[in-house]
Amino acid sequence: MTSSTTPGGLARFNTLEERAALAALHEVCASEAWAHRLVARRPYATADELFAANDAAVAGLTDADLAQAMAGHPPIGRPKPGDPTSSREQRGMAGAPDALKAEMLELNLEYQERFGHVFLICATGLTGEQLRDAVKERIGNTPGREREIVRTELGRINRIRLAPLVEQDASA
Structure with missing residues (x-):
């Protein structure tokens, strides 16, 4: 499929230099293996192809790759300062009562003690109570x-975070 029929942002992503494509993907997911797999499969004719490649790459992550990906995510209730993506994704905790925030902190610590990594959940659209x-x-x-x-x-x-990357206007 030519870039004239490929959505603008996706066409732009398809033509990025490898280093720039990897940097863009690092903003989506901290796993280097995941990013390299997505770059290697370019060009993508549709966003659905990219999303399918995401799914396959995530399924193929080793435990070490998965740990690297999780290390890029802040605990629920404590988005990275100055990071609008994690703040937006964790919006459900932003207005939560102090007691719920404190409970979530304790649960995060208990979870991390048990599993050795942050509690990872697609928090977009979930309330503080649902996250707890x-x-x-x-x-x-x-x-x-x-x-x-x-x-x-x-x-x-990753799918949620990839969407803006491929929907951007080609002039972005």
């Missing part, structure tokens, strides 16, 4: 089950 309930539910999972849930959540987060 999710960590409470998942903290009882086995490590293997939780790793698969994290993999699924990472794929969902």
Whole structure:
């Protein structure tokens, strides 16, 4: 498919130099292996092709790759200062009562102690209460089950974060 029929942002992404494409993808996901897999499969004719490549790349992450990806995510309730993406994604905790924020902090610490990494969830559109309930539910999972849930959540987060990259006007 030619760039004239490919959405502007996707056509732009397809033609970025490798280093620039990897940098753009690093803003989506901290896993180097994931980014290299997506760059290697360019060009993408449609956003759906890119999203499918995301899904395949996430499914193929090793435990070390998954850990690298998770290291790029702040704990729920504590978005990275100056990072509008994590603040937007965690909006549900922004207006939560102090008691809920304190409970979430404790649950985050308990979860991290149990699994050795941050509680990862696609928080977009979820309330503080829904986030709290999710960590409470998942903290009882086995490590293997939780790793698969994290993999699924990472794929969902990446899709949301990829969308603006491929929808940008070609002049962006």
